[in-house]
Amino acid sequence: MSGLLLLAGGCLIAITVTVLGALLALASHLPLDALWLALQQQETVFALRLSLYTSLLALALALLFGTLAGYLLARRSFPGQALIETLLDLPMVTPPLVAGMGLLFLLGRDAPVGSAMAAAGWHLLFSPAGVILAQTYVATPLIVRSARAAFQAVDPDYAAVAGTLGLTPLWAFLLVEIPMAGRGLLSAAVLGWARALGEFGATLMVAGATRLHTETLPMAVFLNIASGETEVAIACALILLSMAFALLLVIRLLAGGKSAGQGQFQHA
Template sequence: MVEQSRYAGIPRWVVVVAAIGALFVLLPLAAMITRVNWGEFVGLVTSESSVSALLLSLRTSLAATALCIVLGVPMALVLARSRFRGQRILRSLVLLPLVLPPVVGGIALLYTFGRRGLVGQALDGLGISIAFSTTAVVLAQTFVALPFLVLSLEGALRTVGTRYEAVGATLGAGPTTVLRRITLPLVLPALVSGAVLSFARALGEFGATLTFAGSLQGTTRTLPLEIYLQRETSPDTAVALSLVLVVAAVVVVGIAHRAGSTRYLRGAL
């Protein structure tokens, strides 16, 4: 009776396949945990190079998340609240980094902001060099993380509709006031969820960062790059740092899920 009530309406074979899928995700993580050298774990994750990479990853990921919010909120608003020719094509291009291999994104950024790039040439003439710098790390992370915020926020904007905004406009509120006092509070859980997911994607970024920013300790070597380098020279360090990223990812996903649940409950009410 307990099993029937718990899985009411779900065929048994679906539950079996779901369990296999869960094992497919969890077994590699469990296998990695069994390889962690717990006796030296603290020393491995607190070495100079590890701490430097971790702090750099946190700083650049936070900066990339802030940039995603600054750029992503207006993009989501335009896509959700306006109609214009070529909108579907624009949306596809905006979301392209979701399916684009990160190394391709890194090459695109390099030919845009590199010393001989489309924009980089003009910046180099002004004495500004972006490629292979910490700024390049932030731009690479923003490039791959921005679609997560845009996608999350655009969906929320379409879900809440425009009726409350229309009421505010009828009462004499200007567009900026409506945006600040009505629109953004309504979609705040989605904004938080999208920002958290963008942070997680930025924190785990590897390919675009390596291609566009390189791997200079203390400057561009983020935690994923440090893990990749340590994989050959110190497997124990690589596993320990990987576990740190896994824990961070679990926390981030939990926060995003909580924000998404809050959004759902508000919508239901």
């Protein structure tokens, strides 16, 4: 047993050292004054602003669709549910580049959906709106899955009892079920936001990689590494890493507490 623990400890150290090594290599690649200058570059500031703006809008959309869809999947069974759930999980396991290609073909001018949208004056492709679409597309399945689990952890009888207290199903959902699933939904939101912030492949296909137009933080890393301007690339990469670290920390802190729907009767 001690031999197994020793081996496991070795594996843990190897993984930790590799992650830490990559982080330190990135952080120490630029002297501090050069990094400070790169952080103030117009391109870095633009990428940060665009990333925040698009990812927060994508998060709002993904939360709206994902929470409601997750609620339905948690509370009802219907024919074809397994098929729909598998389809919803698909964007999580397919390469984002492939998902982006699908969206590109769906919304291209030659496709019925794309031509109808163009006729209505909606131009999603190769614009910041395309960035939001790509980010929403990759974040929503994560939120659906987490929201479904969060609602499944809440006994549906709470909503039924809320009904006997005069609350309509909508109010019971808003005032009882959502707060009781709150911790899980908050974790879902943080996870979805992290996914949207780091989105690259689908964004590249749907919104393109145009400097100071559709240049999110991951896109800035790609464009600047490709053109040999490592300062901005490293500055953007470090911003992404810091945000990802902070978001992961939040998830860990949220996971540390009990879900509101659990433990209610432990004192009974």
